[in-house]
Amino acid sequence: MSNSVDFPFRAGWQVGAGERSGFKNVTAFFPEQNPNSSVSVVITGIGPDFTSLKSFGNVDEFAENLVTGLDRSWQRPAGLAAKLIDSKASNGLYYIEYTLQNPGEKRRHIVSAIGMAFNGWYNRLYTVTGQYIDDDEESAIYKPEIEKSVKSFKFT
Numbered sequence: 001m002s003n004s005v006d007f008p009f010r011a012g013w014q015v016g017a018g019e020r021s022g023f024k025n026v027t028a029f030f031p032e033q034n035p036n037s038s039v040s041v042v043i044t045g046i047g048p049d050f051t052s053l054k055s056f057g058n059v060d061e062f063a064e065n066l067v068t069g070l071d072r073s074w075q076r077p078a079g080l081a082a083k084l085i086d087s088k089a090s091n092g093l094y095y096i097e098y099t100l101q102n103p104g105e106k107r108r109h110i111v112s113a114i115g116m117a118f119n120g121w122y123n124r125l126y127t128v129t130g131q132y133i134d135d136d137e138e139s140a141i142y143k144p145e146i147e148k149s150v151k152s153f154k155f156t
Contacts (some may be wrong), residue, residue, distance in 0.1 A: 011017045023029040029149075036108075037132040038144040039149045046116075053094055053116050053122070062114075063087035064067040064097045070100065078103050093153070099134065111146065113153040 017027040024045070048053070055063045063084055072079025083095040096148040101107040112129040121129035130146035132139035 031142060034138045034142060035144050036136070037146060039128065039146055042129070044127070046123050046125050048122065049082045050116070050125075053089075053092070053114065059087045059089040059094045059096075062094055063098070065087045066096065067098050067104075090153075095151070106136060108132070109134045111150045113150050113152070117155050117156065126153075126155075 008141055013029045014032050017031055025043040028040040062117035067082045067084040071082035081101045083099050087096045096112045098110050099107050100110060108131050112127060115126045118125055128150050130140050130150040132143050132146055
């Protein structure tokens with residue numbers, strides 16, 4: 001298996017891609033008019049001891065560790081506030097929904113689908129993440145498409 005994933009995204013969106021070493025690939029899709037809305041795909045090589053998503057814990061443990069690791073709202077002065085909204089496992093994938101907000105900035109809504117697959121040499125962690133600004137008219141236009149893209153992610 002190569003880096004083959006499938007999810008819909010809107011025609012006309014900009015595409016940016018990069019590779020950080022041989023073990024991490026990043027591709028992002030975003031509307032030119034609203035760079036605060038996007039869908040990104042990150043593919044990360046992981047060690048052979050990680051044989052399934054459950055190697056990272058069940059979906060609730062995984063989500064809690066992710067969001068807790070991002071949250072800095074307890075610091076003084078307060079930093080990034082991260083809040084878990086929902087987590088569920090379905091069809092071999094983990095789905096996580098949470099928000100991020102830096103002090104003085106608008107709140108970002110994040111939806112992610114996480115899966116694992118073997119490419120013939122080593123396991124890879126696939127993360128599809130959509131983000132948009134909560135309570136923002138421009139972002140509201142893209143919210144349904146972003147959520148649909150993440151929820152429809154699958155391996156091909």
